[in-house]
Amino acid sequence: MNDALRTRFVDIVGARNAAVTDDDVAPHLREWRGRWTGRAAAVLRPGATAEVARILELANRTGTAIVPQGGNTGLVGGQIPDGSGDAVIVSTARLDRIREIDTQADAITVEAGVVLAAIHDATEAHDRLFPLSLAAQGSCQIGGNLSTNAGGTGALAYGVARDQCLGLEVVLPDGSVLDGLSKLKKDNTGYDLRDLFIGAEGTLGIITAATLRLYPRPRGKAAAFLAVGSPEDALALFRRARAVAGTALTAYELMARMGVAFTLRHMPGMRDPLARAYPWYVLLEISSGRSLDDARALLDSIAETGFEHGLVLDGAIAESEAQRLALWQLREAMSESQIPExxxxxxxxxxxxxxxxxxxxxxxxxxxxxxxxxxxxxxxxxxxxxxxxxxxxxxxxxxxxxxxxxxxxxxxxxxxxxxxxxxxxxxxxxGQMKRQELAATKSPVALDLMRRIKAAFDPNAIMNPGKVL
Ligand SMILES: Cc1cc2nc3c(=O)[nH]c(=O)nc-3n(C[C@H](O)[C@H](O)[C@H](O)COP(=O)(O)OP(=O)(O)OC[C@H]3O[C@@H](n4cnc5c(N)ncnc54)[C@H](O)[C@@H]3O)c2cc1C
Structure with a gap:
């Protein structure tokens, strides 16, 4: 990219909100495990939707590749540019305002750069739950969560990111703004454009804000770490747990001993909740709308039926909030603890x-x-x-x-x-990781439709080139 064009991009956000030197750009060019690295002409940090619109309008006119980046925690390389050095990274870090919390409509409207954990804090302060939950929640941003249609540990009861989204504001590749920040649960007015951007990994436009669905905050949460002999037994226990707790069963995570052993070995302060090793474990959580006692009673009943039917070999039930969080730390450290191995x-x-x-x-x-x-x-x-x-x-x-x-x-x-x-x-x-596999596994009809949608939204192919398709 020539200096004159770079300057035009930088002028949109102001020099303070742009990175162009190697040192400043570097943190945005590398995925946290070092698996993908790239180069970029600049990193821009717009502070408003109108600035994003101007960036995309200029990019579209000049054929400049745009790579949207949120918290840079994605695991398939979608947020990392290629090695050409011509792309502009648009970081959503400064789009970090909570625009509105509507407790009557059970909806929150946030800008794309709000960190997931900050949404949890804000909604808890209003006695509401935003259930999307993942180990990267201290860094990932809601724009990235929606663009990857993130799942996480709450999906069992509440669904994935798509299910939490009521409306979106999106800047399209030509710089126009699709204002779809609706709080409506029901809206059957033609094609669902919102859903196209969710999971699109930045290939159709830049999400700048979202209206999200809130839930009543559980009154009590109880968790148990149970040892099982096999995945079959874990599944049989899952069925029994569902029968006992219904939708109050809000997480059911499986872990092999190998991963637990790595975590105990490498993560400081972790303790094995059980006195001896078992081949498999499940971490299950009950969330009660009534009380902590109710949650614990349901959990006890699941553990009991598990022992009775020979499905549970051993177990530890968290006796306090600190113990519940410690069980989750064990699960959430599972990815990181594999690195030293x-x-x-x-x-x-x-x-x-x-x-x-x-x-x-x-x-x-x-x-x-x-x-x-x-x-x-x-x-x-x-x-x-x-x-x-x-x-x-x-x-x-x-x-x-x-x-x-x-x-x-x-x-x-x-x-x-x-x-x-x-x-x-x-x-x-x-991202860039599974492009070949997608091409090899998706039906030709589905792939053709995806390509036609991409061409209709982004005819100059400026949005996140080399990703997904
Ligand atoms: C320890 C760890 C645990 C994880 N656990 C889970 C898990 O349980 N479940 C799960 O689903 N994922 C998990 N992830 C993956 C990751 O956290 C998610 O994919 C997350 O949703 C990415 O958010 P981000 O803000 O970091 O996005 P980024 O990594 O910055 O970007 C991801 C993709 O979205 C695009 N994008 C980002 N923001 C926008 C925007 N505003 N508009 C358009 N496109 C955009 C990027 O171009 C890229 O293609 C985990 C990651 C880590 C490191």
């Missing part, structure tokens, strides 16, 4: 819940046939049929030599996912 081949997949045990048994057999000493580290949202099916390198292996086996291991995993009617991306998206 060397290379990890990762798959964010979903299959119908009923097919999970069969998928896991077949995947284990197939992967160990390729690398007998591989360390399997699956964990995730069992209640949603969504697993992070991660495979860590054998002890003593060279990291790169193991990662070079991705081309053999991943097709096997995705082949089984397909055979069980699943998805190769449950909640992280496509």
């Amino acid at each position: 060397g290379g990890s081949i990762k798959h964010d997949i979903s299959v119908p819940v009923s097919a999970l045990p069969a998928f896991m048994a077949e995947a284990e057999k197939a992967i160990l046939a390729i690398v007998p000493e591989a360390r399997l580290c699956p964990f995730g949202h069992l209640g949603d049929g969504n697993l992070h099916y991660n495979v860590s390198q054998p002890v003593g292996w060279d990291r790169q030599a193991f990662l070079d086996l991705t081309d053999r291991i991943t097709p096997v995993v995705y082949g089984l996912v397909r055979a069980h009617g699943g998805s190769i991306s449950a909640e992280h998206g496509i």
Whole structure:
């Protein structure tokens, strides 16, 4: 990009809100695990929707590639530009205002750069719940959450990011603004444009604000860490837990011992809640609209029925809020604690819940046939049929030599996912990581429609090129 054009972009936000030097741009060019790096002509931090509109209008006229970036916690490289150095990163960090909380309509309107945890704080202060919850919530932003249609641990009871969104404000590639900040639950007036931007990973426009659905805040939350013998038993326990608690069962997470062992080894201050090791664990949580006692009574009843039917081998029920949070820390450190163990081949997949045990048994057999000493580290949202099916390198292996086996291991995993009617991306998206797989697995009719939608919204292909399609 020539200096004159760069200056025109910088002038829109003012020099204070732009980064052009290598040092200032650098943090935006690298994904947190160092898996993807890129280059950019500038990073712009607009402070208002009108500035985003001017940036996109200029980009569209000059054919400049735009990469939207929120909290930079995405796991598929969607927020990282390519290596050309010609793209402009539009960071939403300064779009950080909460515009309105309407407790009568149970809705909150926030700008795209509001950090997810800040939405939790704001809604709690009004005695409401915003249920989207993920381990990255201290850094990820709502614009990124909606653009990736994030899932997380609350999806079991409340649904994914898409289900939490009532309306959107979006700047389109030509600079026009789609004002769809509706609080309506019901609105059948033609095609649902909002839903096209959710999960589009910044390829159709920039989300600048959203109106989100709120829920009553639970009066009591109770959590348990239960040891089970197998994924089948975890699933059988899930069915019983659902029968006992219904929609009060708000999380049901599965963890393999390997991942728990990594976490205990690498994360300071973590303690094993149980006296001995077991092959599998579930972390389940009950949220009661009535009271903490009610939540605990439901949890006790689930644990009891689990023990009675031989599904639960051992367990710890959190006796205090501090203990409940400690159980969640154990679960949430699961991704980070794999890093010191060397290379990890990762798959964010979903299959119908009923097919999970069969998928896991077949995947284990197939992967160990390729690398007998591989360390399997699956964990995730069992209640949603969504697993992070991660495979860590054998002890003593060279990291790169193991990662070079991705081309053999991943097709096997995705082949089984397909055979069980699943998805190769449950909640992280496509980004640059799964573009080839998307092309190989999505039906030609669906792919063609997606390309036509992209061309209709973004005929000059300026929005996040090289991502998704
Ligand atoms: C420890 C850890 C745990 C995680 N756990 C989960 C989990 O449980 N569930 C889950 O779903 N994800 C999880 N993630 C992934 C990640 O946090 C989510 O994808 C999150 O929604 C990304 O938000 P972000 O603001 O960081 O977006 P970014 O990473 O900045 O961007 C993600 C994508 O959205 C686009 N984008 C960002 N903002 C906008 C905007 N305003 N308009 C248009 N496009 C935009 C970007 O171009 C990119 O394609 C986890 C990540 C980490 C690091």
